[in-house]
Amino acid sequence: MTARRIAASAAFIGVLAAGAAASRPVWSSAERETLRSLWLGAAEAPPADPTNRYADNPAAAALGQSLFSDTRLSANGEVSCASCHQSDHGFTDTLPTGQGVGTGNRRTMPVTPAVYSPWQFWDGRADSLWAQALGPVENPAEHGFTRTEVVRVIAAYYREPYEALFGPLPDLSDEARFPLRAAPGGDDAAKAAWARMSTEDQTAVNRAYVNFGKSIAAFERTLTVQPTRFDAYVAGVLGKGPYVSLSSDEIAGLRLFMGKGQCANCHNGPMLSNHGFANTGVPARPDLPADVGRSAGVRAALADPFNCKGAYSDAPKACDELEFAVVGSHEQVRAYKVPSLRGAAQRAPYMHAGQFASLEEVIDHYSRAPQAPDGESEIRPANFTLKERRQIVAFLHTLDDGRAPHEQ
């Protein structure tokens, strides 16, 4: 009797197990391959940055971390990198465009996935994390600061850790030689002051300014992308972890993402980004200056004295991306960085100038695929149904960063 009961229970459990197994989505081998390609578990370590010999130096990262949130590095003493790149918002903010000492023209980008990308900014006008970090500091709308001011802040508050890493700071006490506010790209007074400096003095300031950028980059390289529910699901599908189910809407959204929506064509790989640039017909904001995206960005990167091939790079011969960069292609007009979709559902608004307030608006855009305001859009209308839109949003939430306090 007991034995029969056990057998009956075992059979019942067997039926339950079979039922659960039957309800699991079935993926073809090609789909499993795509799932694996998107899985963080298959991601390689972030690429090394030989142009920054301090890239993986813990002392440089510690210095960079302090500098990242130091508001003394701004014209009004209130703006730091962390003002826009907020650690509790996936290192971005909630505004259409960045708000520093003024209002910028571009949406703040998340920092964490950037370590995987050969090009920084929406238009890729910097070719390393350290070159990127030097831009906003002197942008009149962001920190509104100058490099001579940066070096003075470091001399006053960070001399010891800086000199332990990089050697002696230049002596900026002679204000005739080293004006208080001098930068090649700042306001007119700062530019004029910079132009009066000797080349030697400019180089000394540039070196310290670059070391500041390299420290920030070293800190940024310590920020790691964390696995999400999507990664746990794929691990289970691939037999690399316990099975974790996703809801039927999330699964349907994932199928749309890889299939009908063709999202995974560009949002590929473990960052869900091909680190490239595409014109997807995103509308121009009439209140902002004309913006041609990658067209101008690649030229700016090639002209940047802080690029891979420049005098401040630690590996000026290892510059394949810059060396073979496409320049002058019609495809680059209003092409912008394909952003990582990790944590994307938590960081509205969207696109390079915050044109869309919600994911629903983004998906509506891809559904309609309107003509580009300039250049040519690469996308064609996906014509999503209302149900499909809901499902794609549901899937994108499986990429939510569990560390953010406001999610789920």
Place this chain on the structure above:
Amino acid sequence: MSMSISRRSMAAGVLTSAAILFNVVVADPAAAARPKNLNTSLDRLTDQGVFRISIQSQAQPIRLWRVHQWTVRVTDGQGEPVSGAQLAIDGGMPQHRHGLPTAPRAEPAAAPGDYVISGMKFSMPGWWELKLGVTAPDGRADRITFNVVL
């Protein structure tokens, strides 16, 4: 008679709808545009048969997003290596209407008729075209489109 015509057009309509539905449902709708029997040989005669060109990625397997090099061998109709040729490289993804993500360049390699293409990169899985224009020092010129499926 008119009845049978209307039935036929109805049937055609159903077929068309089915075709549209199928396009929507398949995993990769754009795949429909990829020619059947795509020639993926990497050792072929150029369009007019002027040269035979063999190409090979130095990176195996080819990984997405990585800048890498390809080796090219150019021979003529007699099987003689063609040195000193100018190679122009172009390409892209016909299904997605974009070109190569980099601007690769070719340089002569050590052996006669050998060249190295530097700066190759692929940013998406799928069907890529790699187009080579070859101009020999004696003025003979031809082109070829290779198909690479990642």
